[in-house]
Amino acid sequence: MNDITFFQRFEADIVTGRKTITLRDEAESHFRPGQRLRVGRYEDDVFFCTIDVKSVVPVMLSELTEEHARQENMTLPQLKEVIGEIYPGLNELYVISFERVIAD
């Protein structure tokens, strides 16, 4: 079983290290720095890599910066659009920073 899932369209960005954060709601804010997570695809739960959690920090939608977008490999408008689709109306998010474990 996997510990966290991502939409399949982000798999390549995660595996190559272009995407190093994810923004989640409170239901997924329980991860802690140092945890090693098995990562799967949301659509079919197929495992695709392992990540180490670096930090989990609350952030308001209005506080998102170009730096967050860069860490998502997106522009800020793109990131806000994606979040609006996944979490409509939600303002309180959590930035989960991670590092891909290469030898998994």
Ligand SMILES: CC(=O)Nc1ccn([C@@H]2O[C@H](CO)[C@@H](O)[C@H]2O)c(=O)n1
């Ligand atoms: C079930 C569920 O919520 N799955 C999610 C939620 C979020 N994300 C990605 O995190 C960033 C900000 O939200 C964007 O890159 C999102 O696409 C994801 O891949 N899969």
